[in-house]
Amino acid sequence: MSSNSGYTLARDASLIDRNTFRVDTRAALLVEVQAIEALPAALADPAVAGREPVLIGAGSNLLLAGDIPLALRIEADATTVLGQDASGTRIRAEAGLAWNDFLRQVLARGIAGPENMALIPGTIGAAPIQNIGAYGTEIGEFVETVEAWDRRGARVVRLPREACAFGYRDSVFKREAGRYVIVAVEFFFPAAPALRLDYAGLREELAAMGVATPTASDVADAVSRIRTRKLPDWRTLGNAGSFFKNPIVAAARADALAAAHPAMPVYPAGDDARRKLSAAWLIEACGWKGARQGDAGVAAQHALVLVNHGHATGPDILALAERIAASVEARFGVGLEPEPRIVGARFAPAVAA
Ligand SMILES: Cc1cc2nc3c(=O)[nH]c(=O)nc-3n(C[C@H](O)[C@H](O)[C@H](O)COP(=O)(O)OP(=O)(O)OC[C@H]3O[C@@H](n4cnc5c(N)ncnc54)[C@H](O)[C@@H]3O)c2cc1C
Numbered sequence: 001m002s003s004n005s006g007y008t009l010a011r012d013a014s015l016i017d018r019n020t021f022r023v024d025t026r027a028a029l030l031v032e033v034q035a036i037e038a039l040p041a042a043l044a045d046p047a048v049a050g051r052e053p054v055l056i057g058a059g060s061n062l063l064l065a066g067d068i069p070l071a072l073r074i075e076a077d078a079t080t081v082l083g084q085d086a087s088g089t090r091i092r093a094e095a096g097l098a099w100n101d102f103l104r105q106v107l108a109r110g111i112a113g114p115e116n117m118a119l120i121p122g123t124i125g126a127a128p129i130q131n132i133g134a135y136g137t138e139i140g141e142f143v144e145t146v147e148a149w150d151r152r153g154a155r156v157v158r159l160p161r162e163a164c165a166f167g168y169r170d171s172v173f174k175r176e177a178g179r180y181v182i183v184a185v186e187f188f189f190p191a192a193p194a195l196r197l198d199y200a201g202l203r204e205e206l207a208a209m210g211v212a213t214p215t216a217s218d219v220a221d222a223v224s225r226i227r228t229r230k231l232p233d234w235r236t237l238g239n240a241g242s243f244f245k246n247p248i249v250a251a252a253r254a255d256a257l258a259a260a261h262p263a264m265p266v267y268p269a270g271d272d273a274r275r276k277l278s279a280a281w282l283i284e285a286c287g288w289k290g291a292r293q294g295d296a297g298v299a300a301q302h303a304l305v306l307v308n309h310g311h312a313t314g315p316d317i318l319a320l321a322e323r324i325a326a327s328v329e330a331r332f333g334v335g336l337e338p339e340p341r342i343v344g345a346r347f348a349p350a351v352a353a
Contacts, residue, residue, distance in 0.1 A: 006038025019059030022238035027071035055122035065314030066344020088190040095125025112216035127180040140166030144188040148180040238308030244279040280304040296320040325349035
């Protein structure tokens, strides 16, 4: 490893500790940036210049399934309070900070708003990419400005929330993958928002905790308890959370499926023409829950979570995901789309004719 001011370079680096699937992929060159100001110099380094890096945060939404010539991580993790008044608080956080650490820092200041997103793994820098969300809240609601290195113009740009084009697990950063290196996010948390407790089991969990008048920190604790119960811990069973997005289909298609399968859940999808289906239900109905092929498997407690039982490779997990999607397509005629970014390979389920 060589070390320069504010960034390090490592050749033939294992990424096993840098992705939550814990697949043992290697990067031919891994660049880690400890000081935001050093990013331009890191990108201009003769070993790096002109090449497209794969950005890696905590690797909790990545499936590393092929060679990685160049990986880039931002490790800078400072937070700065930019202002606070009666309307709310403005805070800047650097890309390398863990989202949940930031959330707890915010709550400790007596600020409410992000508590329903407690315990989502990953970094600040990756959070805007798929507009992380949980329990009825999305990060896009609180993002004021995203500060990023624009590889197209080779300069730092500041994108206001509207320019980020946040949608369901979507943003301009996802649509223009490879263009932006997010270096920091500025958040605005309005003063005294109402807590959102009407989501799957939250009130029940607070009651079980003996909390009658919850604070935002109590809600974060309740969410953390539910998540810990529902999802396997990637430290002991590698996974990337939900592997497939819930499919959105035409309302008529959803009605026909619901008529044929009365137990199938169907949810609104924001307008009258479309409906959201449960990917977990579709996968479970095809018999995949708890299934295992070699060391690649489907979690026993959640059909949407693919897991690495030990030595699965990225291609092993990808092959299982493709088999699952092909069987759902064959039985229900519904295509599944992966939520994590697949690096080094293409997701291509082979549906039998
Ligand atoms: C157990 C578990 C539960 C999860 N639950 C949820 C949930 O409830 N809701 C939810 O929304 N997500 C969830 N996720 C997914 C994941 O936590 C988020 O997508 C998170 O934002 C990923 O952060 P990361 O730092 O690990 O990013 P990575 O996985 O490292 O990268 C994700 C994407 O962001 C890009 N990227 C990373 N850093 C930067 C940067 N600085 N600039 C530009 N691009 C960058 C990568 O290239 C990649 O495309 C879960 C994951 C796990 C493992």
